Amino acid sequence: MSIISSQFITMFPTILEVLLLVLTGLFSWRWLSTYLRRENLPPGPVPLPVIGSLHLLGSLPHRSLHKLSQKYGPIMSIRLGSVQFVIVSSPDAAKLFLGTHDTVFASRPQIQAAKYLSYDNKGMTFSEYGPYWRSVRKFCTVELLSATKINGFAGMRREEIGLMVEEMKAAAKVRKMVNLSEMVSSVIEGMVCRMLFGKKNDDRFAFKTVIDKSMEATGIFNLADYVPMLAPFDLQFGVGRRGCPGMNLGLLNIGLVVSNLVHLFDWELPNDMSPSDLDMEEKFGLTTPRLLPLLFTCIFFYRWWSRHNNLPPGPSPLPVIGSLHLLGSLPHRSFHKLSQKYGPIMSIRLGSVQFVIVSSPDAAKLFLGTHDIVFASRPQTEAAKYLSYDHKGMAFTEYGPYWRSVRKFCAVELLSASKINSYAWMRREEIGLMVEEMKAAAKVRKEINLSKTVSLVMEGMVCRMLFGKKNDDRFVFKSVLNKCVEALGTFNLADYVPILAPFDLQGLSKRSKSLGKELDEMLEILIDEHERNQTLKSQNRDQMDFIDTLLSLKKEYSNAHDELSYTIDRTNMKAILVDMVAGAIDTGTTSIEWVLSVLIKHPRVMKELQQELKTIVGDKQIVEEDNLTKLKYLHMVVKETFRLYPVVPLLVPHQSVEDIVINGYNIPNKTRVLVNYWAFGRDPNVWSENWEEFLPERFLDKEIDFRGQDFKLIQFGVGRRGCPGMNLGLLNIGLVVANMVHWFNWELPNGMSPSDLDMNEKLGITTARAKPLIAIPTYRT
Known part of the structure; x- marks a missing residue:
């Protein structure tokens, strides 16, 4: 359920484009005037970008x-x-x-x-x-x-x-x-x-x-x-x-x-x-300089400030845009290249926001292990404000008593082992439907868009678990949810250059508000429907979906002297549901897509996994959940896939809650920390010189897991902000992959060789394949 909110400048890969954007803002003053009137502020002069109305002060x-x-x-x-x-x-x-x-x-x-x-x-x-x-x-x-x-x-x-x-x-x-x-x-x-x-x-x-x-x-x-x-x-x-x-x-x-x-x-x-x-002219303040000369002088202040404040090494920023111009359409690759010059702990200013980029397991351990509590908070973003009910969910909430209470509630009531196990029958149904669809395609050697198929399977399992259904004639779950996930993952210049926020140059604020309203209307209908049927379902807790559980606990805690009582209200319920949807569907889909891709690209590994499945599960048997713990090679394949093709290459940003010194560097309060997990899998000091080779056997007899004890595999985050839905995520991934590989062989269309399969990625809220995965199933007899 990890969510990445840091898609960077796909639309602004060069400094020229960013500067053109700023210049566009200079000609947007008439629009801004309308904006200010709409917000019903007191009357006043129309501000310019960056300097506002500083030029009017003498x-x-x-x-x-x-x-x-x-x-x-x-x-x-x-x-x-x-x-x-x-x-x-x-x-x-x-x-x-x-x-x-x-x-x-x-x-x-x-x-x-x-x-x-x-x-x-x-x-x-x-x-x-x-x-x-x-x-x-x-x-x-x-x-x-x-x-x-x-x-x-x-x-x-x-x-x-x-x-x-x-x-x-x-x-x-x-x-x-x-x-x-x-x-x-x-x-x-x-x-x-x-x-x-x-x-x-x-x-x-x-x-x-x-x-x-x-x-x-x-x-x-x-x-x-x-x-x-x-x-x-x-x-x-x-x-x-x-x-x-x-x-x-x-x-x-x-x-x-x-x-x-x-x-x-x-x-x-x-x-x-x-x-x-007698001259009665006054001078202002103690030593107030003239403003405009100071304004243009101070744009060079950062270099002096960074030297004298002992920040980690990093590129020198430009005025206004900082180092945004150094990031391409795949920021994790750009950060990795920069870290080879500046080191595994690197400072970089993006717009007006100070970041520290962490690019090695040892460095990550300092930030998210040793000093976990200092970096346990989250920065606030504009999209999350509208789509996560003003950061009332779990993923984007700042660290504090409210977040601790919500996380405890989610971990205990929604994502516990017993709760997850209670939906086993539903997952078996969805896997069965998927297998039957694959069988029909195999009979006629039909090409299948595995990216789309996997997405539909994940949508079905997650929506049934959350809402009790995967389809509704009144609205399209997938369409609304996809738009929200896309908005959360879109780079928003206003988050990095706040002075441009009123212009909404990308239209993202307007789009997020509209999506938030559409999402809220959908959730209100679903919650109202569940409230009317609550009495019937409360007699059988196994039939209760997440909304039922939230409603029952809302009622249970409404008069209780418990720390959870103030967190369970209608707004927080909706925010939690949004987090669950955004975290489960997109990350699960992308994970499965990459695992299937590497198996098709590496036939040797595919055959090895199929042999294990035949041994453990047997012929013509559906892979059950209790089989998964015995599939050791499958676990190694998933780990190796996440090493080379992490779904979330830049973990969800952390933010410091106080000043701290790490490795001799000063990290100021409210510094944002990005962990470049993508770089971990390419470190020869961690994975040896053959790190480029897809080799699941490297995990044989090694106690390296996803819980982050050694910080080598932190696909689901680590520490206080680690994903509480990790076990559910791994279960879904294992079930879908195991059944697709156990029941079918797969070949690429048009006689394409497995070695020619395109493995390039594209950036979104998760890093998915750049091109859909298309393959032809053959039923294994």
């Missing part, structure tokens, strides 16, 4: 935004880079956001500088809204910034104000010019540092220098954050939950300094300058 963004608000109103939407902002420009509007709906807008965006300077956002200013922030704010308000605590430093403030006044008096005696900006900064520094540290100077370091540099770094525009102008969107002290708890202290310091300066002295400008000529 060196003083608050002035630019004020000018824009005069056109679009006090509540204005604007996209800066890839981040959506709403600009609030009036007291009444601010009251709505920070008063009426204060809780909704109480959180903070996370920025890169704050991560390092605020101890991973552990302070109060940059923390996200939640229990931790409420606790820290309460502590600061009660213990550090209470009226009693502030009053306790009154004597210190009096001293600092006295020193300031004496310095001003000395300057006044000789009519010396005073840099009030510098002087006021020094006074505030003295008061704050004495209050915080107990001193305002230290010979070992300069408070002011360190603090100034930290403030400067926090205030600098950082394109990587996509939050270039955060500061001007706050009110002077803020209001509501995120209002500044130090407001009283701030006002007190301002009042003390200003009142004493004005009370004790008169002030005049130097060089006989008139007060009306």
